[in-house]
Amino acid sequence: MSSDRPSLSSPLCHADDFDFSGDYLFVAERLRMHRLDESLRPLLEARGGRIVRLQADHQALGTPDGWNLLDMPPDFFARHAFRAAFTTDNSTPRDLVPPQLPLIAIPHAFWETPQSEKLLGGWAAYLGNADYYLTQDRPSPSRDALVSSLRRRDVVRLLPFGSLKLDLLRERWLAEPRKDIIMYCCGVTAHSRPLEEKLELVRHCLRHFPRHHVVVRPFPGAEAAYAPLAEALRQEERFLLDTGSSSLRYLPRAATLLYDSHTTAGRIFLVATGQTAVCIPSLDMDPKDEALHPCVIHSPAELPAAVAACLAQLEQGEVPELRRLREAIIYRPGEARHLFWEYLAAILRGCVPPQAVSVACEYIGGCRPASRQEELQLLLQRIQAGTVERSYNLFREYPLYNNLEAFYRTLRRRMEKGQPCLVRLKQHPTSWAMRICRDDDLGLPFFCWSPLRDYGLPGLKHIQTHQQQRLAAPEADCAILLPDRDTCLFRQAFAELVQMGLGTSTALPQS
Structure with a gap:
């Protein structure tokens, strides 16, 4: 080597x-x-x-x-x-x-x-x-x-x-003899489990593992959302809300880790320490992605057994599969x-x-749209050329383009996995997976989506019919975006959806 x-x-x-x-x-x-x-x-x-x-x-x-x-x-x-x-x-x-x-x-x-x-x-x-x-x-x-x-x-x-952080965490974790903390690295509340469920998870840790302190670290910038959790646990001497500048203050003392699936802290801990940790899946996590996490729980009741298994693994040393993963992905x-x-x-x-x-x-430095119409035209041109993925967030100073490009990439990732999506243009029900785009100052509509994996046989039949019709006109309120091998169908359908949502007459670029 x-x-x-x-x-x-x-x-x-x-x-x-x-x-x-x-x-x-x-x-x-x-x-x-x-x-x-x-x-x-x-x-x-x-x-x-x-x-x-x-x-x-x-x-x-x-x-x-x-x-x-x-x-x-x-x-x-x-x-x-x-x-x-x-x-x-x-x-x-x-x-x-x-x-x-x-x-x-x-x-x-x-x-x-x-x-x-x-x-x-x-x-x-x-x-x-x-x-x-x-x-x-x-x-x-x-x-x-x-x-x-x-x-x-x-x-x-x-x-x-x-990775500087991975190296430093591994060095400090191996040198730290105390392993007296169960740490929970939380994500932003918009995607993760409700705060009440997080509170239940922390209380399970405090109740079932009396020899450990419990440290909750919110995602930087989202600390205010966790104030109610800290208030509810302020009488617990073994609880701490960590809002410091670096997560490396307490991670070296972690006997195990709880982490929201859309955060990076859990993956770094797994690879750096070679120890298992407990993944809390986000509300929109795809079941197929669970294979990326060694231990996933779906309810607070499953937590005590999962944490106990991680603590038992700590006594046995590094997990060989995680050591091999570190050697494969880290230079x-x-x-x-x-x-x-x-x-x-x-x-x-x-x-x-x-x-x-x-x-x-x-070099695309000459692209400087001066109006919403030019922003939309630039987006449609890059969709048609298949270059949206290359220009990720480069136009952040243009709110319309930036929001729609982010929405495009979110759906595009699902398309790559062969997963169709149902997209709405108006206020969405609370059960929907995500709200992507709204800017009151610009008068943008809601763009929100939901994966169709939960729609059952009727939904699958609907998808099949829609695919046979290819670019059948979407309904006034929603549309189904489907995966296709060369992405042409998806690009065309997305562009039409955007035009319909914005009420614009901008012509679609032609191939």
Whole structure:
């Protein structure tokens, strides 16, 4: 296995004596700003670097030591001689970071499958505006991959890296002798189980495992939603609501973990520690996705047995399957910090690290829609060309395009799994899976969807009839979007649905 590792010992990339002091920019939306505190900030500060935070939105600052786009002074970049800029995925707005400043992206989420395969096989949009992207695994060159970008350059370079947070969690977890916490990492309440059910889960842990403390950590930015839970448990001495800047404060003491299925904390814990954990499925979780989680419960009554099984596994050591998963999806586990310094030293010298894999870019910086009509026309053009996936969230400053593109990608992922969806354009019943799009200022309609897996035989018959009719006119209130092999039917039906919902006469682009 060691023979597969490229050498980083050349003088060009040697970083032991390199001077990393100076200012560095970290730019991300408020909800992603915590990635800084869990990885880059302590790393850079240990070598004399100073982080300047820039929130890539107009929301109130999550921490007082930073700026947002609303209050950023015009001479912001003139005030700081930044050596490099960091971001998460593609969360940097267009034209924000000067092109001469190297922009390095770290993944926002944790990938439980080989990341590069998805990045180079249809998910290239995650590469966004960055000059470099630190991948979890080792990417292979691809002639077919193409990235849409608002940053004027020919390529984005992937750097095989691993995961700073996973390495740090594994190191601390193995070094921490105390395993006296059952931790629950919660997601945003819009997708996860009701707060009353979460409260019941916590009470089960407190009741059945008296030797353990229970720590609940809300998703950063969603802490206020968990205030009623904290109030209900304020008399419990063994309960704590963790709202600190990093989840790594208590995770090293976790004997086991509860996690909402749409959070990344559970997957990182599984792979880093090699221990099982308990997954709480979200309201819209597909049953087929349960295979990605070793232990899934569907009611609070199942929790005590599941936690007991995890605690028993802790005594037996690492789960072999999870160790193999770590070796399969993480490039050189345990070496991310070393690689970070070697890569950064090369980039600051103006060199390209020899391990970089270049992916071609399609520059779309000239796309600047000036009206709702132009936003819609741009969306329809990219749907017709099949390039929506490449432009993921690059048009976030245009609310109509951004909302509809997010809706398209949500449904498209279900189409890829062969799952049809029923889509409504008006107020949806509370039992529906998700509300995607509404902007009162722009007068947008509701766009909400529900998977058809629960519709039984009559629903399946309806789907069959609709597919035979292909593009039969949707009803005034809803439409069924169906999967198809070349996506043409889905694109056409989605475009017609959007036109109908917005009451527009914009002509569909022709092939």
